[in-house]
Amino acid sequence: xxxxxxxxxxxxxxxxxxxxxxxxxxxxxxxxxxxxxxxxxxxxxxxxxxxxxxxxxxxxxxxxxxxxxxxxxxxxxxxxxxxxxxxxxxxxxxxxxxxxxxxxxxxxxxxxxxxxxxxxxxxxxxxxxxxxxxxxxxxxxxxxxxxxxxxxxxxxxxxxxxxxxxxxxxxxxxxxxxxxxxxxxxxxxxxxxxxxxxxxxxxxxxxxxxxxxxxxxxxxxxxxxxxxxxxxxxxxxxxxxxxxxxxxxxxxxxxxxxxxxxxxxxxxxxxxxxxxxxxxxxxxxxxxxxxxxxxxxxxxxxxxxx
Amino acid sequence: xxxxxxxxxxxxxxxxxxxxxxxxxxxxxxxxxxxxxxxxxxxxxxxxxxxxxxxxxxxxxxxxxxxxxxxxxxxxxxxxxxxxxxxxxxxxxxxxxxxxxxxxxxxxxxxxxxxxxxxxxxxxxxxxxxxxxxxxxxxxxxxxxxxxxxxxxxxxxxxxxxxxxxxxxxxxxxxxxxxxxxxxxxxxxxxxxxxxxxxxxxxxxxxxxxxxxxxxxxxxxxxxxxxxxxxxxxxxxxxxxxxxxxxxxxxxxxxxxxxxxxxxxxxxxxxxxxxxxxxxxxxxxxxxxxxxxxxxxxxxxxxxxxxxxxxxxxxxxxxxxxxxxxxxxxxxxxxxxxxxxxxxxxxxxxxxxxxxxxxxxxxxxxxxxxxxxxxxxxx
Numbered sequence: 001x002x003x004x005x006x007x008x009x010x011x012x013x014x015x016x017x018x019x020x021x022x023x024x025x026x027x028x029x030x031x032x033x034x035x036x037x038x039x040x041x042x043x044x045x046x047x048x049x050x051x052x053x054x055x056x057x058x059x060x061x062x063x064x065x066x067x068x069x070x071x072x073x074x075x076x077x078x079x080x081x082x083x084x085x086x087x088x089x090x091x092x093x094x095x096x097x098x099x100x101x102x103x104x105x106x107x108x109x110x111x112x113x114x115x116x117x118x119x120x121x122x123x124x125x126x127x128x129x130x131x132x133x134x135x136x137x138x139x140x141x142x143x144x145x146x147x148x149x150x151x152x153x154x155x156x157x158x159x160x161x162x163x164x165x166x167x168x169x170x171x172x173x174x175x176x177x178x179x180x181x182x183x184x185x186x187x188x189x190x191x192x193x194x195x196x197x198x199x200x201x202x203x204x205x206x207x208x209x210x211x212x213x214x215x216x217x218x219x220x221x222x223x224x225x226x227x228x229x230x231x232x233x234x235x236x237x238x239x240x241x242x243x244x245x246x247x248x249x250x251x252x253x254x255x256x257x258x259x260x261x262x263x264x265x266x267x268x269x270x271x272x273x274x275x276x277x278x279x280x281x282x283x284x285x286x287x288x289x290x291x292x293x294x295x296x297x298x299x300x301x302x303x304x305x306x
Numbered sequence: 307x308x309x310x311x312x313x314x315x316x317x318x319x320x321x322x323x324x325x326x327x328x329x330x331x332x333x334x335x336x337x338x339x340x341x342x343x344x345x346x347x348x349x350x351x352x353x354x355x356x357x358x359x360x361x362x363x364x365x366x367x368x369x370x371x372x373x374x375x376x377x378x379x380x381x382x383x384x385x386x387x388x389x390x391x392x393x394x395x396x397x398x399x400x401x402x403x404x405x406x407x408x409x410x411x412x413x414x415x416x417x418x419x420x421x422x423x424x425x426x427x428x429x430x431x432x433x434x435x436x437x438x439x440x441x442x443x444x445x446x447x448x449x450x451x452x453x454x455x456x457x458x459x460x461x462x463x464x465x466x467x468x469x470x471x472x473x474x475x476x477x478x479x480x481x482x483x484x485x486x487x488x489x490x491x492x493x494x495x496x497x498x499x500x501x502x503x504x505x506x507x508x509x510x511x512x513x514x515x516x517x518x519x520x521x522x523x524x525x526x527x528x529x530x531x532x533x534x535x536x537x538x539x540x541x542x543x544x545x546x547x548x549x550x551x552x553x554x555x556x557x558x559x560x561x562x563x564x565x566x567x568x569x570x571x572x573x574x575x576x577x578x579x580x581x582x583x584x585x586x587x588x589x590x591x592x593x594x595x596x597x598x599x600x601x602x603x604x605x606x607x608x609x610x611x612x613x614x615x616x617x618x619x620x621x622x623x624x625x626x627x628x629x630x631x632x633x634x635x636x637x638x639x640x641x642x643x644x645x646x647x648x649x650x651x652x653x654x655x656x657x658x659x660x661x662x663x664x665x666x667x668x669x670x671x672x673x674x675x676x677x678x679x680x681x682x683x684x685x
Contacts, residue, residue: 004361023416025423042359049326050365052358054377075556082454083447123326124319124379173324281324 001267005043007257013039014256030060040259044267046122047278054126055119063115106140107133117170125283131169139165156190157183163216172222173281181219186212206240207233217270225274231265239265308389316382318342331382333394338366340380350380352399364388432553440546445489448545449509456511461495468681470494473514475673476529480536483603490539494532502617504531506538508545516683521616523679525672526609533596533603533610541595543588590656597660606669607661614657618650 017032034057041053074097082090110133117127143158160183167179193208210233217229243261246254318329318340332339337349350368358365358379364387368378391399473494481492490510502517512535522528538544584592593610600607 023420025427038358042365048363049381050359050363052365052367052377052379083443083450085450121377123324124321124377125324279323279325283322 001270002045003043003260003264003267004045005040005260005263007254007260010036010039010260011253011256030057030064033057033060040263041120044263049123052121053119054121055115059115103137106136110136113166122172123278123281125173125281127173128171128284129169130171131165135169136165152194153187153191154183156186159183159212160186160216167220171284174284175223175276175281178221179216179219180221181216186215203237204233206237209233210236221274222272223274223276225272225276227270227272229266229270231269235265235269308386310393311386311390312394314382314384314387314390316380316384316387319379319381321377321379326381329380331380331387333391335394335396338380352395355380355399357399360388364391428554428557432550432557436546436549436553440542440549443542443545443549445509448542449491451545451548452507452509452511455507456495456513459495459497459513461497461513465496466681466683469496469519469683472525472673472676472678472681473528473532476525476532477512477536479603479605479672480529480533480599484540484599485602488540492536492539502620504535506535506544508539508542508548510539512536512539519683521620522613522682523616524609524612525676525678526606527613527616528609528678529600529603529605529672530596530607530610530613533599533605534592537592537595537599538584538588541588541591543584543592547584547588590653593653593657594660597657597664601664601667601669604669605672607664609672611654611657611661614650614654618654621650 013035014032017028017035020028021032034053034055037053037055041051044051078090078093078097081093110129110131114129114131117129120127139161143154143161146154147158160179160181163181164179167177170177189208189211193204196204197208210231213236214229214231217227220227239261243258246258246261312333314331314333316329316331317326319326327342330341332341337351338355339347339349341347350366355366355368358367362383362385364382366380366382368380477492477494481488481490492510492512495511495513496519497513497515499515500517501515502521503515504518505513507513512532514531514535518531519528522531596610597607600610
């Protein structure tokens with residue numbers, strides 16, 4: 001894989017976006033986001049061919065408006081309860097909404113991921129996601145219950161199950177992805193990390209994350225091919241440390257370079273071996289609105305899947 | 307050096323499968339002509355295509371007018387393709403990465419438009435909607451709101467009964483004398499603090515700070531303060547102020563796209579109510595109507611004027627002190643009554659005029675048997 005983008009160009013795009021966003025009282029941000037994605041996707045190459053992003057600002061806007069309406073409804077209800085009954089009741093309703101939200105979150109995540117994949121194409125063929133919200137709810141709910149009950153030991157199993165959910169349900173055209181990772185393979189490393197992380201003042205986390213990504217990718221398959229992401233803890237440490245200093249010393253202005261560095265890190269290391277009969281991959285269309293996508297964004301939940 | 311040519315070879319993804327098909331390309335001023343081997347040529351008008359990548363490999367996307375959003379992608383690796391395309395194609399088939407021209411006139415006009423739209427969006431719009439809404443808010447809601455704010459203040463639980471009796475009596479007298487009926491049930495609370503201030507909460511609660519009580523020297527002066535605060539309530543000023551703050555806060559959060567902030571502004575109404583931002587207009591209105599209320603109750607309106615004069619003097623003196631010596635106590639902190647009630651001098655002038663115009667009205671001494679200076683809280 002390869003990434004051709006550079007920080008300067010991305011900074012130019014982001015800077016113009018920022019000005020336009022301010023001048024339109026925030027409305028331009030959907031166009032801004034689309035613009036940035038078009039650039040990032042387009043500069044990412046696999047086997048010499050570019051990825052492309054087909055989402056439109058209008059879709060994002062529609063998603064945001066719908067989610068905004070839901071939010072207004074929530075606000076109106078809590079204000080109404082507050083005024084009609086009192087602050088205690090209003091707090092109760094607020095908590096109720098929080099619970100509803102927790103159950104809703106997996107659905108929103110699925111919506112967001114589905115939107116993003118369905119707007120991503122390579123060689124003119126789109127990706128798609130076929131997981132269901134209720135499956136996500138089951139996976140995440142089980143994890144949220146089991147991890148504390150097992151004093152954290154369930155975490156590797158939970159992690160692999162979520163990865164399986166996201167990866168196994170993703171497709172490129174009619175080509176399915178498979179995931180063969182299992183929690184038990186990673187249990188020892190996880191316990192090791194639990195012991196070593198406090199002793200190394202947290203620095204071991206870089207090595208642990210590198211191990212984890214390496215394991216996850218080498219158990220991800222598409223067609224007859226398998227991915228490889230042979231990174232070491234040191235690589236990861238270098239990336240994150242330099243990123244950290246870029247952000248600190250540029251007071252955040254260097255974020256574009258950080259984005260580019262993160263992308264490059266992935267594309268420089270991610271490879272796959274084995275056979276994919278790309279010529280036989282056929283388009284499979286799927287329709288998806290941007291509701292999930294925008295709601296995740298509004299709630300400021302970063303989607304870090306894959 | 308770019309060589310001028312109009313024919314190139316490239317490849318095409320037809321959006322149906324991932325196969326790369328070789329294609330011959332010819333540039334014309336109106337469209338791009340594509341010929342697949344063994345097929346007849348197709349044309350892509352420039353209006354239907356866009357640059358997806360302007361570096362090698364160049365990508366151009368073509369949206370088919372069929373349902374299902376199938377996209378065709380043309381890939382060209384020839385380094386001369388881009389410049390030749392820009393030369394032959396119309397100008398509006400433009401780059402993705404626009405060049406940003408900086409123009410001071412546009413910039414300044416933009417800033418002005420920006421400021422103006424901010425003003426409209428966060429001042430006028432909430433103002434208008436709240437104005438439409440405020441009269442429809444039921445009194446019970448206002449009372450709920452007022453009680454919630456009140457609970458944020460540690461008001462005196464066992465106030466001096468003599469003080470309370472007098473304050474309550476004055477308040478009742480004022481309410482009964484009001485010409486129009488009012489649904490509000492006025493209640494008074496005392497906050498033990500040296501700050502000189504009083505707050506009118508929505509629905510009828512009035513909080514008087516002890517510092518203010520100490521400054522007053524007569525029943526009439528107390529009546530002046532209470533008449534002013536009572537009018538804030540009758541005129542729904544605090545409800546209006548809160549709704550306005552809420553509306554602009556929510557609007558801002560919506561523009562910034564930050565739902566957490568929307569929630570916060572809605573949920574923590576009570577927390578933010580401490581700043582009941584009254585406008586200058588509201589203050590003057592409460593003054594004028596307050597004087598009318600005092601006259602209706604046959605109370606000498608000079609009471610309001612004299613306590614305001616005292617407050618103004620005290621404020622000026624404190625400010626002077628602050629200039630000379632660095633006083634330990636923050637002036638603003640102690641003295642928020644007139645400073646939250648802006649431009650005290652012009653208010654006093656208006657008040658004097660109003661009282662002068664009503665000099666022919668009759669008034670009688672207020673509770674001549676109770677002397678405020680004998681019962682008021684002491685240091």
